[in-house]
Amino acid sequence: MFSSQPGNGGLIQEFWRLEQEMDEMLGRWAWPLGIRSTARGTFPPMNIGVTPDNVEIYFFAPGLDPKSVEVSAQRNVLTIFGERQVPARTETTWFRKERFEGPFRRVINLPEDVASDRIRARYQDGILYVTAERPESAKPRKIEIS
Amino acid sequence: MAKTQEMAQRPSTDPRVRGPAEGQAQRARESSYALAPPADIFEDADGIGIMLDMPGVTKDRLTVKADRSELVIEGDASIDMPTGMEAAYAEIRSAHYRRSFTLTNELDADAIEASMKDGVLSIRIPKRAELKPRHIEIQAT
Numbered sequence: 001m002f003s004s005q006p007g008n009g010g011l012i013q014e015f016w017r018l019e020q021e022m023d024e025m026l027g028r029w030a031w032p033l034g035i036r037s038t039a040r041g042t043f044p045p046m047n048i049g050v051t052p053d054n055v056e057i058y059f060f061a062p063g064l065d066p067k068s069v070e071v072s073a074q075r076n077v078l079t080i081f082g083e084r085q086v087p088a089r090t091e092t093t094w095f096r097k098e099r100f101e102g103p104f105r106r107v108i109n110l111p112e113d114v115a116s117d118r119i120r121a122r123y124q125d126g127i128l129y130v131t132a133e134r135p136e137s138a139k140p141r142k143i144e145i146s
Numbered sequence: 147m148a149k150t151q152e153m154a155q156r157p158s159t160d161p162r163v164r165g166p167a168e169g170q171a172q173r174a175r176e177s178s179y180a181l182a183p184p185a186d187i188f189e190d191a192d193g194i195g196i197m198l199d200m201p202g203v204t205k206d207r208l209t210v211k212a213d214r215s216e217l218v219i220e221g222d223a224s225i226d227m228p229t230g231m232e233a234a235y236a237e238i239r240s241a242h243y244r245r246s247f248t249l250t251n252e253l254d255a256d257a258i259e260a261s262m263k264d265g266v267l268s269i270r271i272p273k274r275a276e277l278k279p280r281h282i283e284i285q286a287t
Contacts, residue, residue: 045237045238046235046237047233047235047237047238048233048234048235048236049227049228049231049232049233049234050231050232050234051230051231051232052230054228055234056227056228058225058238060201060202060238060265061201061265062199062200062264062266063199063263063264063265063266089188089190091190091191092188092189092190093188093189093190094186094187094188095188095189096185096187097186098184098185098186099185099197099198099199100184100199123264124226125201125203125204125223125264125265126199126201126203126264126266127201127202127223127225127265129226
């Protein structure tokens with residue numbers, strides 16, 4: 001990487017180009033998180049994917065008690081909140097505390113309204129999978145040619 | 147970032163949420179991109195404890211290797227994704243985790259224990275028995 005394109009804007013530009021490339025590859029569309037979007041690095045990080053029937057949201061939230069997490073939706077606003085508790089340890093010296101601890105909340109603007117009873121959530125291996133069923137009106141329809 | 151042969155040959159899982167039409171070359175390029183999982187490290191009288199956040203990694207997709215001087219943790223997340231899903235937004239852009247720590251010789255690398263639960267890896271590195279603080283009995287005369 002360091003040897004490629006010498007004299008063509010230098011390292012900074014090279015990093016910038018890489019970042020652009022990443023964004024293009026993976027986040028082709030800026031998801032309309034809207035005014036409720038949060039800074040990068042907010043716990044839990046999430047990915048969003050879309051199928052014709054559902055919007056799939058993945059929250060990377062290891063070490064949670066699923067009972068302490070709530071998922072709700074009102075019109076097109078999906079909210080998750082909860083708390084990650086790290087067991088208190090006595091008689092220890094801490095060298096690093098990089099893992100998130102405490103209460104968290106994330107709010108997402110979905111592209112269309114979803115009903116609360118059309119949302120499923122499950123927790124597996126530290127990932128919270130949320131599936132929101134898209135309304136009939138938003139699903140792609142095949143139009144018959146007569 | 148050193149890319150060893152082993153890493154290059156590692157079967158790559160599709161980490162991100164994205165469409166299926168991406169090329170092989172791109173996949174190969176991305177497979178070397180590893181996330182460093184956040185860690186908590188603490189010490190008590192018996193040894194060192196490490197906890198790492200590795201969501202999506204199960205026991206069988208994890209390797210913890212230690213020699214005298216280094217502890218290396220690698221894992222691959224498996225994420226259930228329906229076929230035909232299109233990427234919309236991604237904050238996590240790799241499913242490969244890697245992090246290493248330097249060990250010092252008062253620690254007993256042969257006795258390291260590790261366990262995985264809900265995407266959190268817990269590692270215990272005991273101190274060598276002869277180096278643990280000892281409680282010295284005071285004899286009554």
